[in-house]
Amino acid sequence: EIVLTQSPGTLSLSPGERATLSCRASQSVSSNYLAWYQQKPGQAPRLLIYAASNTATGIPDRFSASGSGTDFTLTISRLEPEDFAVYYCQQYVSSPKTFGQGTKVEIK
Amino acid sequence: EVQLLESGGGLVQPGGSLRLSCAASGFTYSDYAMTWVRQAPGKGLEWVSGITGGGAGTYYADAVKGRFTISRDNSKNTLYLRMNSLRAEDTAVYFCAKGHYSGNYPYLDYWGQGTLVTVSS
Numbered sequence: 001e002i003v004l005t006q007s008p009g010t011l012s013l014s015p016g017e018r019a020t021l022s023c024r025a026s027q028s029v030s031s032n033y034l035a036w037y038q039q040k041p042g043q044a045p046r047l048l049i050y051a052a053s054n055t056a057t058g059i060p061d062r063f064s065a066s067g068s069g070t071d072f073t074l075t076i077s078r079l080e081p082e083d084f085a086v087y088y089c090q091q092y093v094s095s096p097k098t099f100g101q102g103t104k105v106e107i108k
Numbered sequence: 109e110v111q112l113l114e115s116g117g118g119l120v121q122p123g124g125s126l127r128l129s130c131a132a133s134g135f136t137y138s139d140y141a142m143t144w145v146r147q148a149p150g151k152g153l154e155w156v157s158g159i160t161g162g163g164a165g166t167y168y169a170d171a172v173k174g175r176f177t178i179s180r181d182n183s184k185n186t187l188y189l190r191m192n193s194l195r196a197e198d199t200a201v202y203f204c205a206k207g208h209y210s211g212n213y214p215y216l217d218y219w220g221q222g223t224l225v226t227v228s229s
Contacts, residue, residue, distance in 0.1 A: 001170075031213075033213055033215070035215040035216070037153075037216070039153075043221075044203055044219035044220060044221050044222060045145075045153065045203070045205075045216075045219055046219070047215065047216060047217050047218075050208070050215040050217075051215075056217065086152075088152065088153050090153075090155070090215070090216075092213050092214060092215050092216075093213055095158070095167040095168075096155050096167070096168075096169045096170065097143070097155045097158065097167075098155060099145075099152060099153040099154065099155060100152075101152045102152045102153070
């Protein structure tokens with residue numbers, strides 16, 4: 001099983017600041033089959049990024065991602081009020097298709 | 109517009125059974141893999157089970173293997189999760205999610221709003 005470890009657990013930032021979230025895999029995620037999701041309280045998750053760096057349809061361009069192998073990063077260039085949420089990474093190359101434990105981005 | 113509507117959740121005693129359903133619309137259902145993901149109260153997302161578009165490939169998390177069965181009826185555009193021998197730790201909101209294609213390695217591009225399963229005596 002591929003274990004995904006996200007850091008930090010919580011990120012306290014102000015609107016307009018840059019957010020950098022990390023996702024580290026216990027073994028290489030082949031073909032960069034890694035996705036990022038955003039979840040707000042009481043809502044279903046929403047796909048942000050697939051294949052490590054491809055932005056999903058309708059996602060603002062302040063969201064970007066990079067990485068390969070075992071280290072992946074999600075960046076929000078300038079935080080908007082609606083970006084404060086929990087973010088999860090997921091690998092979808094190997095069953096079970098595990099999620100990281102999440103990073104909460106909260107208003108400072 | 110893609111829509112996924114889960115149903116079938118509720119309160120069940122430990123050891124009991126439940127069947128969840130997810131009615132899909134807005135896309136050619138048989139062309140896409142489907143997945144169940146759950147979220148215990150106050151916790152993170154946990155991948156539970158997946159099934160390919162044609163239904164031939166099924167996959168399970170170790171925590172549910174042998175107790176849960178995923179299936180789909182492509183004539184009814186509906187995904188199912190049969191849950192047997194339920195335990196307190198199965199208490200969660202269960203989301204169904206659509207894969208981006210029919211095969212074994214889907215990312216999840218649309219999600220339902222979830223149905224709550226509570227296992228308690």
